[in-house]
Amino acid sequence: MRGRWLQRLQDELAQAWAVLVKDLKTQYLRPGMIMFAFLMPFFMFFSFSVRREMAAAQGVARLLALTTMFTASAAGPFIIPLERRLGTYDRFLAAPMSLLTLLLGKTSVGALFGIGVSLFSLTVGVVAFGATIAQPWLLAAGVILGSFSFSALGLIFGSIPTRNPGDVQMPSTLLRWALLFISGVFIPLSEMSPAARAVAYLSPLTYAQDLMNHAVVGMGLLSPWLDLLVLLASGILFMVPPVWMHRRGRVLGY
Amino acid sequence: MDNAIEVENLTKYYGDLLAVDHISFEVRQGEVFGFLGPNGAGKTTTQRMLTTLLEPTEGRIVINGHDLAHDAYPVKQQMGLVPEESNVYTELSAWDNLLFTAQLYRVPRGGRAKQAQQLLETFGLWEKRDVKVENFSKGMRRRLSIAMAIIHRPTLLFLDEPTPGLDVQSARVIRDLIRQLNAEGTTIFLTTHQIEEANQLCDRVAIIHHGRIAAIDTPERLKAAFRKVQSVEVALEPDGQAHGEVLKTLPGVTTSVKMGDKWRLYTEDPSALLPQVMDYARANGLKVISLSTFGPSLEDVFLELTGQQVGTVRHGMQEEKPRRRGIKGQMGGGQ
Numbered sequence: 001m002r003g004r005w006l007q008r009l010q011d012e013l014a015q016a017w018a019v020l021v022k023d024l025k026t027q028y029l030r031p032g033m034i035m036f037a038f039l040m041p042f043f044m045f046f047s048f049s050v051r052r053e054m055a056a057a058q059g060v061a062r063l064l065a066l067t068t069m070f071t072a073s074a075a076g077p078f079i080i081p082l083e084r085r086l087g088t089y090d091r092f093l094a095a096p097m098s099l100l101t102l103l104l105g106k107t108s109v110g111a112l113f114g115i116g117v118s119l120f121s122l123t124v125g126v127v128a129f130g131a132t133i134a135q136p137w138l139l140a141a142g143v144i145l146g147s148f149s150f151s152a153l154g155l156i157f158g159s160i161p162t163r164n165p166g167d168v169q170m171p172s173t174l175l176r177w178a179l180l181f182i183s184g185v186f187i188p189l190s191e192m193s194p195a196a197r198a199v200a201y202l203s204p205l206t207y208a209q210d211l212m213n214h215a216v217v218g219m220g221l222l223s224p225w226l227d228l229l230v231l232l233a234s235g236i237l238f239m240v241p242p243v244w245m246h247r248r249g250r251v252l253g254y
Numbered sequence: 255m256d257n258a259i260e261v262e263n264l265t266k267y268y269g270d271l272l273a274v275d276h277i278s279f280e281v282r283q284g285e286v287f288g289f290l291g292p293n294g295a296g297k298t299t300t301q302r303m304l305t306t307l308l309e310p311t312e313g314r315i316v317i318n319g320h321d322l323a324h325d326a327y328p329v330k331q332q333m334g335l336v337p338e339e340s341n342v343y344t345e346l347s348a349w350d351n352l353l354f355t356a357q358l359y360r361v362p363r364g365g366r367a368k369q370a371q372q373l374l375e376t377f378g379l380w381e382k383r384d385v386k387v388e389n390f391s392k393g394m395r396r397r398l399s400i401a402m403a404i405i406h407r408p409t410l411l412f413l414d415e416p417t418p419g420l421d422v423q424s425a426r427v428i429r430d431l432i433r434q435l436n437a438e439g440t441t442i443f444l445t446t447h448q449i450e451e452a453n454q455l456c457d458r459v460a461i462i463h464h465g466r467i468a469a470i471d472t473p474e475r476l477k478a479a480f481r482k483v484q485s486v487e488v489a490l491e492p493d494g495q496a497h498g499e500v501l502k503t504l505p506g507v508t509t510s511v512k513m514g515d516k517w518r519l520y521t522e523d524p525s526a527l528l529p530q531v532m533d534y535a536r537a538n539g540l541k542v543i544s545l546s547t548f549g550p551s552l553e554d555v556f557l558e559l560t561g562q563q564v565g566t567v568r569h570g571m572q573e574e575k576p577r578r579r580g581i582k583g584q585m586g587g588g589q
Contacts, residue, residue, distance in 0.1 A: 011360050015357070015358055015360070018354060019358075021354075026346060086341060087339045090337060091355070091402075092358075093307055094333075094335050096360070247309075253268060253299075253308050
């Protein structure tokens with residue numbers, strides 16, 4: 001009995017890995033991914049950071065929070081509706097694997113994109129601007145956890161029962177922009193009014209930014225452990241709506 | 255276990271729209287089962303419910319002894335699905351498409367490459383194995399799509415409209431492949447709106463109409479009904495209503511219907527009727543503009559099976575009109 005469950009677990013993990021590798025091969029060069037996942041965070045960064053007095057480390061911390069959030073959360077809303085439209089998503093739904101495995105695979109895709117682009121940002125920050133990293137292990141944990149959490153956030157939008165990526169892109173972009181402006185990325189938490197700070201605490205990006213500040217600059221407003229815990233918890237929490245929405249999609253015929 | 259599929263009282267509503275209306279049928283192990291109907295009749299909806307992609311509103315599906323509502327995992331392992339649109343990954347090569355599917359269905363690592371090679375050779379795609387699928391023709395994509403559906407050697411294969419839009423050669427190759435798979439023991443559930451395809455391939459056929467099963471039988475038995483609705487279509491010049499009165503009295507004509515500038519004469523034996531039509535034209539000094547024979551259309555078969563008169567609906571596939579919750583259909587066909 002135990003052997004059977006272990007075999008099943010091994011199979012499910014291998015299937016999630018197959019989904020991940022396939023998506024990495026087929027999606028990373030699509031124009032939508034290049035625009036929303038790769039270019040957008042840099043565009044946002046330069047729009048709001050150029051010609052403002054900021055230390056290199058601060059800039060890198062901000063860029064890392066931006067790339068982690070924007071890139072990781074872009075994959076789900078783009079890939080899944082597109083696959084539904086092309087009919088390839090049915091291939092996953094008909095395959096002998098659990099819905100959670102599929103969602104894990106899809107979350108990993110966004111997370112890996114997020115981690116990859118964050119690594120690129122970090123390299124540019126360190127090599128070109130001479131930024132130093134205060135706590136590398138905290139940075140690694142933050143980028144990985146943040147990428148998974150934001151990828152799961154994107155998955156909520158990707159799971160909306162529709163075959164048109166446009167139906168999903170608009171609300172997901174709207175939410176991500178809103179998060180950007182309430183989360184202490186451009187205005188530090190310490191400079192916010194109590195009301196604004198209360199709103200900021202509702203956003204996972206607040207904790208990601210605070211964590212990047214700890215890891216790169218060496219100081220943040222909240223405990224880094226709290227930041228890590230919130231990112232982990234929000235990542236898990238964000239997986240619940242996609243499960244429900246997929247079940248709803250099965251009733252509606254998507 | 256005699257039946258590969260057992261369906262009881264299967265029903266699907268999309269909101270208020272009734273797509274499948276309490277249908278019941280069985281598919282026996284090892285048979286090719288045809289599921290026929292015009293667009294919108296409920297074929298694809300039924301197939302999507304059978305393949306776990308769509309949740310039924312009501313009813314029970316048992317596949318290979320497993321109730322789909324509670325025990326879908328082993329069923330998914332045992333079935334393959336070829337949807338109407340070839341859902342292959344165009345950014346990948348044929349080889350990568352097959353290996354990915356093999357991974358997804360947990361084909362043992364050691365056997366994946368061998369199985370993929372064997373399938374690509376069988377399906378005539380081996381030479382193109384490294385070519386990206388975006389460069390494939392529709393027929394090649396279709397063949398690859400079938401290869402992907404059977405890489406894990408399913409015991410039950412669902413095919414949704416496998417040949418429409420393909421050239422004659424590709425369609426023939428695919429039909430041969432279906433026969434071969436069936437000969438190797440695979441049960442085939444074939445959804446189609448092409449009578450001749452069902453006739454060539456299926457052991458038994460179910461006709462679905464307005465979401466209900468109108469008939470289930472062997473093609474030969476259904477063809478007994480089909481024979482009554484073969485027809486000869488003639489256009490005469492000068493045209494006139496009077497032709498209909500005379501033409502319908504010709505021996506063997508069961509019904510005559512005016513269709514635009516033509517007359518359609520229903521008969522069991524078109525070859526015997528053709529010379530009589532020519533004789534009528536010659537005797538009356540009429541010019542024959544066109545003269546054609548037609549096999550039974552699916553729509554005519556439906557009308558026959560449901561006790562309505564042939565010719566009351568224009569020939570050719572027509573979209574089904576949706577029915578809404580609480581409104582019973584007009585068809586009288588039983589299960």
